[in-house]
Amino acid sequence: MSARGITVVAELSRGEPTALSRELLGLARGLVDALGGPLSVACPAADARAAAELIAYGADRVYASGERSAQDYDSDVWTHWVAAATREAKPGAVLIGHTTSGADLAPRLAFRLQAGIATGCVAISAEGGGLQYTRPCYGGNVRETVSFNTPLAVATVRGGCYDALARDSQRTGETVTIGLDPAARRARVLERQRESGGDVRLEDARVVIAGGRGLNGPDGFEVLAELARELQGAVGASRVPCDLGWCPHSMQIGLTGKTVTPELYFAVGISGAGHHMAGCGNARNIVAINTDADAAIYKDARWGVVGDYRKIIPSLVAAIRELRSSDRARDT
Amino acid sequence: MHIVVCVKQVPNPEAAFSMFKVDEAAKKVVPASGLQMVMSPFDEQALEAALRIRDAVAQARITVMTLGTETARAVLKQGLAMGADDGVLLSDPAFQDGDAYSTARVLSAAIGKLADCDLVLTGRQAADWDAGIVGCGIAELMQMPVITFARDLRLEGSGVRVERVVENGFDVIEAALPAVVTVSNELGAARAPSLRETMRAARKPVTAWSAADLGLKEGDAGARAARRILERLFVPPKKGACELVDGATPEEQGSNLAQRLQQAKLL
Numbered sequence: 001m002s003a004r005g006i007t008v009v010a011e012l013s014r015g016e017p018t019a020l021s022r023e024l025l026g027l028a029r030g031l032v033d034a035l036g037g038p039l040s041v042a043c044p045a046a047d048a049r050a051a052a053e054l055i056a057y058g059a060d061r062v063y064a065s066g067e068r069s070a071q072d073y074d075s076d077v078w079t080h081w082v083a084a085a086t087r088e089a090k091p092g093a094v095l096i097g098h099t100t101s102g103a104d105l106a107p108r109l110a111f112r113l114q115a116g117i118a119t120g121c122v123a124i125s126a127e128g129g130g131l132q133y134t135r136p137c138y139g140g141n142v143r144e145t146v147s148f149n150t151p152l153a154v155a156t157v158r159g160g161c162y163d164a165l166a167r168d169s170q171r172t173g174e175t176v177t178i179g180l181d182p183a184a185r186r187a188r189v190l191e192r193q194r195e196s197g198g199d200v201r202l203e204d205a206r207v208v209i210a211g212g213r214g215l216n217g218p219d220g221f222e223v224l225a226e227l228a229r230e231l232q233g234a235v236g237a238s239r240v241p242c243d244l245g246w247c248p249h250s251m252q253i254g255l256t257g258k259t260v261t262p263e264l265y266f267a268v269g270i271s272g273a274g275h276h277m278a279g280c281g282n283a284r285n286i287v288a289i290n291t292d293a294d295a296a297i298y299k300d301a302r303w304g305v306v307g308d309y310r311k312i313i314p315s316l317v318a319a320i321r322e323l324r325s326s327d328r329a330r331d332t
Numbered sequence: 333m334h335i336v337v338c339v340k341q342v343p344n345p346e347a348a349f350s351m352f353k354v355d356e357a358a359k360k361v362v363p364a365s366g367l368q369m370v371m372s373p374f375d376e377q378a379l380e381a382a383l384r385i386r387d388a389v390a391q392a393r394i395t396v397m398t399l400g401t402e403t404a405r406a407v408l409k410q411g412l413a414m415g416a417d418d419g420v421l422l423s424d425p426a427f428q429d430g431d432a433y434s435t436a437r438v439l440s441a442a443i444g445k446l447a448d449c450d451l452v453l454t455g456r457q458a459a460d461w462d463a464g465i466v467g468c469g470i471a472e473l474m475q476m477p478v479i480t481f482a483r484d485l486r487l488e489g490s491g492v493r494v495e496r497v498v499e500n501g502f503d504v505i506e507a508a509l510p511a512v513v514t515v516s517n518e519l520g521a522a523r524a525p526s527l528r529e530t531m532r533a534a535r536k537p538v539t540a541w542s543a544a545d546l547g548l549k550e551g552d553a554g555a556r557a558a559r560r561i562l563e564r565l566f567v568p569p570k571k572g573a574c575e576l577v578d579g580a581t582p583e584e585q586g587s588n589l590a591q592r593l594q595q596a597k598l599l
Contacts, residue, residue: 100498104480107465111472116559137461141349145564186477187507194501249518264598299570305577315586
C-alpha cells in the first residue's frame with residue numbers, strides 16, 4: 001500500500017460519533033502517520049456538527065451526505081454510498097467498526113470494490129509499507145494475521161482494542177458532500193424494534209457482571225443484577241444462557257455477541273471458552289467466580305473465587321456496602 | 333420455491349480446544365485424528381430455517397450445497413437426513429486453499445448453474461474461521477439483495493421477510509426474491525435428523541460438480557483466486573496471573589474479594 005491513506009466508516013449515535021468510531025480514528029491516525037496519506041471519514045448521516053467532531057478526533061476529510069435520516073443503518077443505501085465515498089477517497093484500506101452494521105457492510109463493500117476483507121480484527125499494524133490484520137478465529141482460540149494482494153482492503157475492528165485521540169477542537173479538516181441514492185435500496189427496513197434500555201448499556205458499562213451455564217437457571221441473573229445495581233454495572237451473559245432462554249440474546253457477550261471492554265468484568269459460572277473470551281478478553285480486570293477450580297477462565301482472570309456464586313455474590317454486595325458506609329463515616 | 337442452503341464441514345467446534353494443535357510453521361490448525369467433522373452450527377440453523385419455510389408452504393424444494401473434499405459428502409448426508417431434498421458437492425483440486433472470495437465465486441457459479449434458485453441461505457459465519465463473508469459475497473457476485481443475522485424468516489407475498497438481530501433489538505426487513513439471507517443462532521436449535529428422513533437420505537440425489545462443470549477456469553477458484561495471504565497463525569497468550577481469593581466461608585470469600593477490589597480502586 002502506497003501513501004494513499006485510510007478511510008474510516010463512522011457510525012453516529014444521537015448525532016455523536018460512537019466510542020468505537022472514535023477508536024477507529026485513533027487507530028487510523030497512527031497508521032497514516034506510519035504509512036502516509038490522508039485520514040478520511042465516511043459518515044453518511046454526519047451534519048456540520050458531527051463532521052466537526054470527527055475532525056476534532058483526527059479526520060482530515062469527512063465525507064457526509066448531510067441527511068440525518070441516514071443515521072439508522074440501511075444495508076443497500078449505505079453500501080452504495082460508502083462505495084462511492086471510497087472511490088472518491090481512493091484509500092489503501094477502509095476500517096469499519098465490528099458492529100452488526102459493520103459486519104454487514106464490510107463484506108458487501110469489499111466484493112463490490114474488488115478488495116480483500118478481514119472481519120472482527122483486534123489489531124492492525126503497518127508492516128513493510130503495507131497493513132497486516134490480526135483477528136480471532138476458531139472460536140477465539142486461535143489468532144490469524146493476514147494481508148491482501150489487492151490494492152484495497154476492508155476490515156472491521158472490534159471495540160476496545162484501540163484508544164481514541166484526545167478531542168482537539170483546533171484540528172482542521174474539510175467536509176465533502178456526497179448525496180445518498182435511495183434508488184440503491186433493494187431490501188426495505190419496515191420496522192426497527194429496540195429494547196427500552198433504561199439501564200446501563202453493556203458496551204458502555206464500566207462494570208459488567210456476566211453469567212454462564214454455571215448459573216444453573218434464569219433466576220441466577222437476579223443475583224447478578226443485585227451486584228450490578230450496587231456497582232452501577234450492566235448484566236451480560238455467555239451464549240449458553242441466551243440459547244437456553246434464561247435471558248435475551250441482546251445480553252450475549254462473545255464472538256457472536258457483543259464485545260465489551262469494562263474496567264471490571266465478573267465472569268460468573270462461565271468456563272472461559274475462547275468464543276466467550278473473544279467478547280471480553282480486553283476487559284481491564286476480570287474476576288472469575290466458578291465452582292470448578294480448573295475452569296479455563298482463571299487463566300484470564302486477575303482474581304478468582306472458587307465456590308457457589310449464590311453465597312459469594314450476596315456477601316460481596318454486603319461487604320461492598322459496608323466498606324462504602326465506613327468510608328462515608330470517615331469522610332464526615 | 334427452490335431454497336439452496338450453503339453448508340460447510342468443520343472440525344467439531346464443541347470439542348475442547350486441547351483437541352486442536354496449531355502448527356505455526358505450516359500455518360495450519362490441525363484437529364486431533366478422530367475428531368469428528370460436522371456441519372458448522374450456524375449452517376445447521378440455516379437449514380433449519382429452510383425446513384421451517386417448507387413446513388409452512390409445503391411446495392418448497394431444499395438443496396444443500398457444500399464446497400470441500402470428498403469427505404464433505406458427510407455434511408450433505410446430514411443435511412438430507414435433516415430433511416433436505418437433494419445435495420450438491422463442489423469438489424475439485426482447483427478449489428483447494430481458497431479464501432472467502434474464491435469460495436463465494438465457486439458457490440455463486442454453482443447456484444447460477446441451478447438456474448431456478450429463489451432463496452440462498454447460509455449461517456452467519458462458519459465455526460472455523462468465524463469470518464462471516466461468504467453469504468454477503470454470494471449476494472454481491474449474483475447481484476441479489478442480502479439480509480444478514482436473521483433470527484426469523486418467512487415468505488411473504490413474492491418476497492422474504494426477515495427479523496434481523498441488531499445490538500439492542502431487531503429490524504424487520506423485506507426483500508424481493510431471489511435473495512440471500514444469513515442465519516444467526518437466535519433462530520433457535522436445528523432439528524435432529526429423523527429416522528424416517530435418515531432412511532430416505534440414502535436414496536436422495538447428490539450431484540458432484542467440478543471446476544469444469546461450473547465453467548470455471550484456472551485462476552477463478554482456490555488458491556489462485558484468493559486475495560487473502562495468511563501471514564501468521566498462533567495461539568493467543570494467556571494473562572496467567574490469577575490470584576485466588578480464599579476464605580473459610582463464602583461470606584469471608586466475598587468480603588476478601590471486596591477488599592481486593594477496593595485496594596485496586598475498582599469500587
